[in-house]
Amino acid sequence: xxxxxxxxxxxxxxxxxxxxxxxxxxxxxxxxxxxxxxxxxxxxxxxxxxxxxxxxxxxxxxxxxxxxxxxxxxxxxxxxxxxxxxxxxxxxxxxxxxxxxxxxxxxxxxxxxxxxxxxxxxxxxxxxxxxxxxxxxxxxxxxxxxxxxxxxxxxxxxxxxxxxxxxxxxxxxxxxxxxxxxxxxxx
Amino acid sequence: xxxxxxxxxxxxxxxxxxxxxxxxxxxxxxxxxxxxxxxxxxxxxxxxxxxxxxxxxxxxxxxxxxxxxxxxxxxxxxxxxxxxxxxxxxxxxxxxxxxxxxxxxxxxxxxxxxxxxxxxxxxxxxxxxxxxxxxxxxxxxxxxxxxxxxxxxxxxxxxxxxxxxxxxxxxxxxxxxxxxxxxxxxxxxxxxxxxxxxxxxxxxxxxxxxxxxxxxxxxxxxxxxxxxxxxxxxxxxxxxxxxxxxxxxxxxxxxxxxxxxxxxxxxxxxxxxxxxxxxxxxxxxxxxxxxxxxxxxxxxxxxxxxxxxxxxxxxxxxxxxxxxxxxxxxxxxxxxxxxxxxxxxxxxxxxxxxxxxxxxxxxxxxxxxxxxxxxxxxxxxxxxxxxxxxxxxxxxxxxxxxxxxxxxxxxxxxxxxxxxxxxxxxxxxxxxxxxxxxxxxxxxxxxxxxxxxxxxxxxxxxxxxxxxxxxxxxxxxxxxxxxxxxxxxxxxxxxxxxxxxxxxxxxxxxxxxxxxxxxxxxxxxxxxxxxxxxxxxxxxxxxxxxxxxxxxxxxxxxxxxxxxxxxxxxxxxxxxxxxx
Numbered sequence: 001x002x003x004x005x006x007x008x009x010x011x012x013x014x015x016x017x018x019x020x021x022x023x024x025x026x027x028x029x030x031x032x033x034x035x036x037x038x039x040x041x042x043x044x045x046x047x048x049x050x051x052x053x054x055x056x057x058x059x060x061x062x063x064x065x066x067x068x069x070x071x072x073x074x075x076x077x078x079x080x081x082x083x084x085x086x087x088x089x090x091x092x093x094x095x096x097x098x099x100x101x102x103x104x105x106x107x108x109x110x111x112x113x114x115x116x117x118x119x120x121x122x123x124x125x126x127x128x129x130x131x132x133x134x135x136x137x138x139x140x141x142x143x144x145x146x147x148x149x150x151x152x153x154x155x156x157x158x159x160x161x162x163x164x165x166x167x168x169x170x171x172x173x174x175x176x177x178x179x180x181x182x183x184x185x186x187x
Numbered sequence: 188x189x190x191x192x193x194x195x196x197x198x199x200x201x202x203x204x205x206x207x208x209x210x211x212x213x214x215x216x217x218x219x220x221x222x223x224x225x226x227x228x229x230x231x232x233x234x235x236x237x238x239x240x241x242x243x244x245x246x247x248x249x250x251x252x253x254x255x256x257x258x259x260x261x262x263x264x265x266x267x268x269x270x271x272x273x274x275x276x277x278x279x280x281x282x283x284x285x286x287x288x289x290x291x292x293x294x295x296x297x298x299x300x301x302x303x304x305x306x307x308x309x310x311x312x313x314x315x316x317x318x319x320x321x322x323x324x325x326x327x328x329x330x331x332x333x334x335x336x337x338x339x340x341x342x343x344x345x346x347x348x349x350x351x352x353x354x355x356x357x358x359x360x361x362x363x364x365x366x367x368x369x370x371x372x373x374x375x376x377x378x379x380x381x382x383x384x385x386x387x388x389x390x391x392x393x394x395x396x397x398x399x400x401x402x403x404x405x406x407x408x409x410x411x412x413x414x415x416x417x418x419x420x421x422x423x424x425x426x427x428x429x430x431x432x433x434x435x436x437x438x439x440x441x442x443x444x445x446x447x448x449x450x451x452x453x454x455x456x457x458x459x460x461x462x463x464x465x466x467x468x469x470x471x472x473x474x475x476x477x478x479x480x481x482x483x484x485x486x487x488x489x490x491x492x493x494x495x496x497x498x499x500x501x502x503x504x505x506x507x508x509x510x511x512x513x514x515x516x517x518x519x520x521x522x523x524x525x526x527x528x529x530x531x532x533x534x535x536x537x538x539x540x541x542x543x544x545x546x547x548x549x550x551x552x553x554x555x556x557x558x559x560x561x562x563x564x565x566x567x568x569x570x571x572x573x574x575x576x577x578x579x580x581x582x583x584x585x586x587x588x589x590x591x592x593x594x595x596x597x598x599x600x601x602x603x604x605x606x607x608x609x610x611x612x613x614x615x616x617x618x619x620x621x622x623x624x625x626x627x628x629x630x631x632x633x634x635x636x637x638x639x640x641x642x643x644x645x646x647x648x649x650x651x652x653x654x655x656x657x658x659x660x661x662x663x664x665x666x667x668x669x670x671x672x673x674x675x676x677x678x679x680x681x682x683x684x685x686x687x688x689x690x691x692x693x694x695x696x697x698x699x700x701x702x703x704x705x706x707x708x709x710x711x712x713x714x715x716x717x718x719x720x721x722x723x724x725x726x727x728x729x730x731x732x733x734x735x736x737x738x739x740x741x742x743x744x745x746x747x748x749x750x751x752x753x754x755x756x757x758x759x760x761x762x763x764x765x766x767x
Binding site: 044045046048049052056085086087123124125126127129130151174175176 | 376379380383384385386387390395401402403404405407408710730731
């Protein structure tokens with residue numbers, strides 16, 4: 001009984017402590033290098049949130065909402081902010097198919113250049129829908145780690161994709177809570 | 188000792204009575220015969236019930252503010268203005284003193300119908316090419332810039348309505364707004380999502396420390412939002428009147444904020460602003476009469492056009508949201524958009540053939556052009572011999588009081604969170620209504636000095652025979668009039684109750700330069716219908732199941748035969764009703 005309680009306590013502690021740098025499936029700490037290129041996958045407004053988080057974390061970051069492979073030159077990490085917005089797509093002057101194609105080229109280029117990808121989903125439950133889910137399913141597997149607002153994972157979509165691909169997943173209650181694990185993820 | 192074993196079961200009278208009362212209550216709630224709480228699933232159609240009065244608005248606190256005013260002896264106009272102030276506090280991203288709108292009022296005893304236009308106006312220095320830079324339109328100037336701000340009209344319009352038709356003072360009706368701004372409220376999913384959608388605008392225009400962000404981040408559902416600066420502004424208005432806004436301290440702060448962001452509003456623009464009172468536009472559909480403000484509000488005009496087109500179609504045979512229904516209506520929408528682009532603007536600046544546009548003959552002409560078997564290739568505007576002059580984002584509220592007076596009011600700051608500009612320490616957002624002007628300098632709706640931009644708003648009151656039947660309105664940009672039109676048909680032709688009519692799936696289409704746009708429709712419309720529409724030659728965009736793109740309607744329906752009032756509030760936003 002004591003053993004079970006101790007193991008449960010340790011498990012719970014590890015789960016709720018966002019400050020702990022998560023390990024991958026092999027148990028190694030996941031760390032990312034700088035400078036960072038932040039881009040959107042879906043053109044939702046949360047890409048701006050990621051930029052604010054980065055500034056508050058004191059990171060070396062460039063924001064380019066419609067980044068292409070040529071923008072990866074100086075980057076050591078690509079931060080992909082997952083979330084679709086028809087309004088955002090309209091402002092960017094592209095449609096969903098064009099956006100998916102852009103992101104595909106970008107993540108493939110990052111992979112070829114050995115640039116690690118950190119995925120963020122900061123919009124919570126409100127930023128889930130058919131197009132966002134397609135983007136999550138297509139691009140989350142490229143991530144080396146994911147940080148998400150947990151209300152966006154009520155159906156376990158992030159959990160199942162991350163488990164399948166061995167991607168450490170950090171869930172936070174609110175966007176502001178993402179600051180600590182985001183900062184800690186970088187060298 | 189009594190033999191309890193062999194005695195037949197006798198029901199306990201208390202338990203039996205309790206069960207009867209319980210089931211009667213449940214039955215009454217389901218049939219809407221008693222006021223009760225809306226279901227947890229807000230998408231489930233639910234009619235708020237009252238017998239003496241009703242307020243519907245896009246936030247429960249605002250609806251309650253209106254109801255409190257009615258219960259304290261205020262009339263529908265008092266309650267409408269109280270609700271409008273409360274909406275500024277509770278739904279600050281969609282309307283407020285930094286914006287404008289329209290209302291239509293029915294006074295039962297005198298049988299008067301009137302409309303008040305408190306639409307924002309372009310500054311005196313505005314001109315048709317003001318947004319052109321290096322030969323192209325500068326989109327930022329139209330949306331998130333001082334040039335995007337038009338002279339607000341909301342306070343002036345509310346004050347006019349109160350002065351002429353209300354019974355309470357401004358300082359009385361503003362109190363609910365002060366309390367909501369000061370005490371705050373729990374942020375809903377709707378508020379949070381819109382806050383997130385407009386995060387970039389708020390960061391760039393208002394800054395990380397602005398009251399519409401929570402320590403620099405969007406508000407999450409469950410957070411508490413307070414706006415003490417807005418409460419302070421409302422207190423200033425309560426003591427000093429609207430003159431503080433149009434000539435006093437607030438006017439100075441507005442001009443300063445607009446100038447700092449590159450705009451051109453002057454103190455004189457604010458001091459010279461006046462709302463207008465007009466006779467509402469009128470249209471007839473079978474035994475129903477529709478009243479709505481005239482231009483520059485276009486919603487009512489387009490709804491009347493659409494009803495004229497639809498009048499002799501076999502809509503009941505087609506069935507609700509069938510491919511035939513959506514095809515025919517979408518084609519009709521495309522024709523009226525052609526008229527809109529060619530003719531509509533501020534009637535003080537351009538001559539608009541309103542009577543011709545809303546004539547039954549013209550409706551018949553459009554009807555005869557529509558092909559039942561396929562989408563057309565072009566949609567020309569109507570041509571008339573003579574030009575007579577008869578003279579979105581956004582939120583809507585309706586009020587009915589116990590004397591039968593009705594107010595239907597739509598107001599806005601245009602896009603959510605408007606221009607993002609907040610005059611220093613005032614807590615309210617300035618509109619970006621200048622974006623409602625056309626980009627084409629030669630358009631009848633081009634910007635110009637003191638001109639009012641064309642609006643899609645269409646608050647309306649519908650009569651059946653000589654008795655009021657329905658008050659209705661919605662936000663939603665150019666989807667306002669197509670959505671209100673569908674709600675009216677859902678009720679009149681398909682027999683839906685009010686909230687069923689509001690919650691039913693919607694669709695939209697338009698034309699630009701004579702060419703068809705997509706049909707956008709809510710995902711609840713079956714895939715088989717989408718496939719049929721594609722075979723008819725349409726391109727279709729499927730949106731969310733309950734998409735605020737199609738508006739957030741609120742309505743009040745009077746059921747004369749049942750001596751009941753129903754309030755309907757749209758689950759696409761935070762719509763709520765309060766009746767008594």
